[in-house]
Amino acid sequence: MKITLNGKQIEVNPGEYLLSVIRREGIEIPALCHHDAVEPVGACRLCIVEITRPEWEGWSRLVTSCLYPVEEGLIVETHSKLVSDTRATLLDMQLARCPDAEIIQKWAKEYGIEKTSFPVREDADKCILCDICVRICNAVGRYAIARTSRGIEKVVAVPLELGEDQACIGCLSCAHACPTGAIEWKEDSNTRTIWGLTFTLEKCPVTGEVLGTPQQLDHFAKKAGLSRDYFTKSDKAHKHETAKKFVKII
Amino acid sequence: MVFQSVEQLIARKKELEAIRNKVKRRIVVCAGTGCVAAGSLEVYDELTKQLKEANFEISTDLMSCAHRNGSTHFVSPSGCHGYCQMGPLLQVEPDDILYMQVKPKDVGGIIATLQGKQPPDTKLLYKDPHTGAIQKGRNEINFYAKQERIALKNCGFIDPESLEDYLANGGYNGLIKALSLSGKEIVDIVTKSGLRGRGGAGFSTGKKWQSALQAKAEPKYVLCNGDEGDPGAFMDRSIMEGDPFKVLEGMTIGAWALQSQRGYIYVRKEYPLAVKRLQKAINELEKAGLLGDNILGTGFSFKVTISRGGGAFVCGESTALMRSIEGKVGEPRAKYTRSVIKGLYDCPTVLNNVETWACVPLILENGWEWFASKGTKTSTGTKAFSLVGKVKNTGLVEVPMGTTLRQIIFDIGGGIIGDRPFKAVQTGGPSGGCLPEQLLDLPVDFDTLTANGSMMGSGGMIVMDCRNCMVDIAKYFVHFLLEESCGKCTPCREGLRQLHYLVTLVTEGKGDENTIKQIERVCHAMKEGSLCSLGKDAPNPVLSTLKYFREEWLQHIQEKKCVAGVCRALITYWINPEKCTGCLICGRACPQGAIIGEKQKPHRIDPAKCDKCGVCYTVCPERFSAVEIH
Incomplete structure (x- = not known):
């Protein structure tokens, strides 16, 4: 299957999305709600591209490349004036939402915006509502966080003020996947705190490394079909043991 | 009774029609939301009570008219008549008398007229504001006479809670016809009729069904969108409340064509009466063998469930609606793959609006040519609008597509309140636009409205005058x-x-x-x-x-001026001393105590206290009009 991308004809695989083709071709466009590990949702709208076909007789439209499957003969522009103008306005508005998010600052700069032309949101945090954390948590199998409320009130939160009785296992997958570092968490020698919940930490008796929270280790052992014992030592300790056995054999 | 076959249903329909024809008079009291709020149920109770006292032979359901011989008065509540402003409404057939703004105390006079003792009380009849002429029935009153009702045909005429009444008035003729046709034939009829989605987008209903028919995956779902959320719109509400059986018949036809076994009606939670009547209708239909397993002995099964929305406007959007039915957060998804291929639970799904479904039975019954002959070439049939705002006659109207805005607002709507100048009409709800006076002669159809920066939407129509700031x-x-x-x-x-x-x-x-x-x-x-x-x-x-x-x-x-006098920051209220008679009305009404002045001496507004709420402007009697906006 062939498409034309920024004037160049290229071979693509049926079923793949435009964004993966664009990235493979080394073209850089922002796609902040995209994460390779989870299904795309098209929320940030920054990966928009302009598509047309010869038979559309000059008509064209913007689509989000993360969700649009390739089609034979499609003509795609990633940086047309319409795309760039729209993308710049969106970045400008995102910058007003999250003025401290570095990735937004970086992309805004790329589109000529040093400072937002809109009033900055009061009490701005760094969350751009890309939904990656929620999808990652679902993929982990916990469904512990969700987008709640709607419109400008929308936030990602643990549901319904359940207090301590939460599905969150403190695994930090959400925090690590967050593109803006919006999810705050902290760890001291014995505890880890995230989403307002404090977990105790299990450590490797051999190396003293942090293994995770007991809830996290239970969940992963169950999910991977491994013995819980496997998770009572760090990788380093496991390696050490194996090496010792190996030495004995030879 | 459970209908085992189409023949049984037809026979029963004939019986019911005969019973209906034996009724001497039919009296319907509007039990639409507006009239109920204005006290129509009290009128209904008083009417039945006094009729009995006056020794009238009355029935409150069609079945008990069966054993009478032509002297029965059939009294029942009905769905919305549309002329909500004039409620409570009470209609007498075949005399064609429409009583308006009826109160329980008026019932005695109405009964005296039924007895032939006196002519109808003119105070309860419609008076044409231009000519002053009394107009007693729907055929004379401009508001009704200039309408053509298809989707709203039964609303205001039948008892929405009675399957017998529905069957006696042409109900299920559409399904009877459909059952003799194949899915492809039905889809062809709907396509040729030119029916387009009444919910807003105006997509061809036939084409939508065609795609779903061709979709390979199973099961297929049939959905009805009753999540009407536009401010000031109540077309779908009136249909669900006034003629629930028709919506369900339409869905059953769609399900038969697509061989779907499962349907959902998504109704917003603010419509409890619609939910109640639809649920009652579903129960009746299941008991009669017209919904559920093995419908009319054909082997075809179709179950409908009501899904109640939580009040989010966005859930009227098709993909958000489906997610909401699935129990997820009501958020739309990108429609690069259409719902007819991958909709509810990722299965092929046909979603139509309430009004669209309500058109389907009549298209099957009367043929596509009949429907296509109405309206314009690209927008066939009729469309219901809720006409509200600064217009004299507010309510529900249904007109052929292509009727001009002027005809709707001035002929049916009676023009602007106080005969002030027309300024704009907002069509299409929050997603629509405002059209100015120079476009009043635009024909109202899907494509023309869109081409002029507004849209048909679901049919909200808000009229604005010079006192509205755009x-x-x-x-x-x-x-x-x-x-x-x-x-x-x-x-x-x-x-x-x-x-x-x-x-x-x-x-x-x-x-x-x-x-x-x-x-x-x-x-x-x-x-x-x-x-x-x-x-x-x-x-x-x-x-x-x-x-x-x-x-x-x-x-x-x-x-820094708001000529309409609406934007508070840009206006000041001022009392013209030459016009003010010192009647004290504004002074008593002012919540801020900002009006200074004694009786019979011109008043004055203290600008330091005034918070520009406009109460003084509203309460100052029109004969004085002493409060001015600057």
């Missing part, structure tokens, strides 16, 4: 959408936040030349970038007022 109207809709946007995608969520900020600046007189540029920039990004059509169309109220009423926007910005 910037304020734009702000109202932006505010509405700001609260109702789901917040999933950036352009809609952040765009509405900024749009609301910018439009508010203008209404406060703080805008400058850059403000409009910035507004247009945001609108553009929303139109191009939003995920669903709700976001894409959200800037329409702003863009259409900027297009047709730019002068007014500029006045707010350059002269």
Whole structure:
């Protein structure tokens, strides 16, 4: 299957999305709600591209490349004036939402915006509502966080003020996947705190490394079909043991 | 009884029609939401009580008319008659008398007329405001005479809670016809009729069904969108409340054509009466063998469930609606794969609006040619509108497509309240736009409205006069959408936040030349970038007022003036001492105690205390009109 991308004809695989083709071709466009590990949702709208076909007789439209499957003969522009103008306005508005998010600052700069032309949101945090954390948590199998409320009130939160009785296992997958570092968490020698919940930490008796929270280790052992014992030592300790056995054999 | 076959149903229908024809008089009291609020149920109770006392032979359901011989008065509540402003309404057939604004105390007089003792009380009849002539029935009253009702045909004529009444009035003729046809034949009829989705987008219903028919996956779902959320719109509500069986018959026809076994009606939670009547109708139909397993002995099964919305406007959007039925957060998804292929639970799904479903039985019954002969070439049939705002006759109207705005607003609507000048009409709900006076002769159809920057939408029509500020109207809709946007995608969520900020600046007189540029920039990004059509169309109220009423926007910005006298920051109230008679009415009404003055001496407003609520302006009697806005 062939498409034309920024004037160049290229071979693509049926079923793949435009964004993966664009990235493979080394073209850089922002796609902040995209994460390779989870299904795309098209929320940030920054990966928009302009598509047309010869038979559309000059008509064209913007689509989000993360969700649009390739089609034979499609003509795609990633940086047309319409795309760039729209993308710049969106970045400008995102910058007003999250003025401290570095990735937004970086992309805004790329589109000529040093400072937002809109009033900055009061009490701005760094969350751009890309939904990656929620999808990652679902993929982990916990469904512990969700987008709640709607419109400008929308936030990602643990549901319904359940207090301590939460599905969150403190695994930090959400925090690590967050593109803006919006999810705050902290760890001291014995505890880890995230989403307002404090977990105790299990450590490797051999190396003293942090293994995770007991809830996290239970969940992963169950999910991977491994013995819980496997998770009572760090990788380093496991390696050490194996090496010792190996030495004995030879 | 359970109908085992089509023949049994036909035989029963004939019996019921015969019973209906034996009724001497039919008296219906409107039990639509508006009339109920105005006290129609009390009127109904009083009517049945007094009729009995006056020794009338009365029945309150069709079946008990069966054993009588032509002297029975059949009294029942009905769905919405449409002329809500004049409620409670009471209609007498075959005399064709429509009594308006009836109170329980008026019932005695109405009964005396039924007894032939006196002519109808003219106080309860419609008086043409232009000619002063008394018009006693629907055939004479302009509001009704100029309408053509298809979707609303039964509303106001039959008892919405009686399957017998529905069957006696042409009910299930559509399904009977459909059962003799194949799915493909039915889809062809619907396609040829030219029926387009009444929910807003105007997509060809036949084409939608065709795609679902061709879709390979199983099961297929048939959905009805009753999540009418546009401010001031109540077409679907009236149909669900006034003729629930027709909606269900339409869905059953669709399900038969697509061989779907499962249907859902999504009704917003603010419509409890619609939910109650639909549920009652479903129960009756299941008992009669017209829904559920093995319908009419054909082996075809179709079950319908009511799914209640939680009140989110966005759930009227098709993909958000499906997610909501699935029990997930009501957020739209990108429709690069259409719902007819991958909809509810990722299965092929046909979703139509209430009014669209209500058109289907009559198209099957009367043929596609009949439907296609109405309206215009590309927008066939009729369309229901809820006509509200500064118009004399507010209510529900249904007219052929292609009727002009002027005909709807001036002929049916009776013109503007107080005969003030017309300014604009807002069509299509929050996603629609405002059309000015020079476009009053536009034919109302899907394509013309869209081409002029507005849209058909589900059929809301809000009329505005010189006392409406167009910037304020734009702000109202932006505010509405700001609260109702789901917040999933950036352009809609952040765009509405900024749009609301910018439009508010203008209404406060703080805008400058850059403000409009910035507004247009945001609108553009929303139109191009939003995920669903709700976001894409959200800037329409702003863009259409900027297009047709730019002068007014500029006045707010350059002269810091709101000529309509609406934007508080830009106006002051002033009492004209030459007109003020010192009647004290405004002084008593002012919540701030800002009005100074003694009886029979001109009053004055203390600007330091006045918070510009406008109560003085509203209460000052029209014969004085002493309060002025500057």
